[in-house]
Amino acid sequence: MALPRPRKDSLELLNEVLEERKAGRNSRFFEGIADEWEDRVRAYIDSVGSPALVADWPEIDTHRTKFLNLYSGARDGSAQKSVLVEMRREHGLSLCPSCGEAGTPNTLDHYLPKDGFPHFSVTPLNLFPMCDACQLAKGTKTGDDDEPKFFLHPYFDVFVAERVLELSIEPPFESPNFQLGIRPGLAPDEEALVASHVRELDIAARYNKFLKGQHSRMLKLANQIRESGQDLRGSLETFAAMSGFVAENAWEHVYYRAVLDCDECIEFMRARD
Ligand SMILES: [Zn+2]
Structure with a gap:
């Protein structure tokens, strides 16, 4: 099914996260990549999240955990925490938007997986509720050479409404x-x-x-x-x-x-x- 876009604007949240990073750990790292990170989130939105169009960011490979911690270790009171909690628990869905099976989807999926695209780990437009069965089947897949985009994007592929x-x-x-x-x-x-x-x-x-x-x-x-x-x-x-x-x-x-x-x-x- 098609989902309405997240309430929180992805670029606005990114700027709030960057602002908080200035006073936090790895401040110099995040200051150094701030402009490029923003460009990449903007490119994600412009490319409607398509794995066929969104480029990798190999330069941050050795810094992946710095991004992943923003998601997995989001502190109470941080800009992203309340957004993640709202997206995970307050979606009001009674079925999985990816497969259509009835039930409350209780995990958040990263459309572009956070392992390969850690810089989109707290990008609302890359996150949506999903059932456990879909998440297990999806894993870290995005596409292959023949079919670069395997999965429907719930915010952008609106024809599935x-x-x-x-x-x-x-x-x-x-x-x-x-x-x-x-x-x-x-x-x-x-x-x-x-x-x-x-x-x-x-x-x-x-x-x-x-x-x-x-x-x-x-x-x-x-x-x-x-x-x-x-x-x-x-x-x-x-x-x-x-x-x-x-x-x-x-x-x-x-x-x-x-x-x-x-x-x-x-x-x-x-x-x-
Ligand atoms: Zn599902």
């Missing part, structure tokens, strides 16, 4: 085969990006586990709906609308849309004892 995933349901409908695909109509580069994102985060395998349980619950519910004389399709439309309010690519929403697109599946649910 619309539904980009599509599920097909194939019989037997008691225990269907689900195929997770990409919705037609995307631009070729968008489609390729969604494909690499889904592949590299191993989303289809996780999705299938969810779908088994979801579908079996839906079959039970369909029985109840039928017995109470309600309209199954109308009920499914309601469930789809409700889950779509969470996000277009929320797993539940993609599932209900798939059922609604499958007349045979709805007929099966209507006729099932």
Whole structure:
């Protein structure tokens, strides 16, 4: 899903951090690199965080911990601490923006990993909430020679505010085969990006586990709906609308849309004892 940009401006926070560094440890180091650091954060924003466009900064390799400490060792009262706490705990999300699975994402991910890009370790536009499963699958990957950008950027790839995933349901409908695909109509580069994102985060395998349980619950519910004389399709439309309010690519929403697109599946649910 697409996320609204962080409340804290990335360059403003950088300047506050630099100001605090003047009175702190490594003051001379940070003073020496201040202008270039600011240029690089600006370049990150201009390049929409794309690993294909954001250059490495090899000169700071031996100083990585100085940057990483700003993130991992952020002191109470420091400029970045309150921003990190807010981004980690007060996002109000009830699903992972990277995969769409329900639940409260409780880790912050660095879009460009902090190991390779320590100078973006406290850049709000490089940070966003993510679920543990996505973070584990993502690791320090960014892309490769063939596909320099594997992952959707939640602040910049705003086309994912619309539904980009599509599920097909194939019989037997008691225990269907689900195929997770990409919705037609995307631009070729968008489609390729969604494909690499889904592949590299191993989303289809996780999705299938969810779908088994979801579908079996839906079959039970369909029985109840039928017995109470309600309209199954109308009920499914309601469930789809409700889950779509969470996000277009929320797993539940993609599932209900798939059922609604499958007349045979709805007929099966209507006729099932
Ligand atoms: Zn996730």
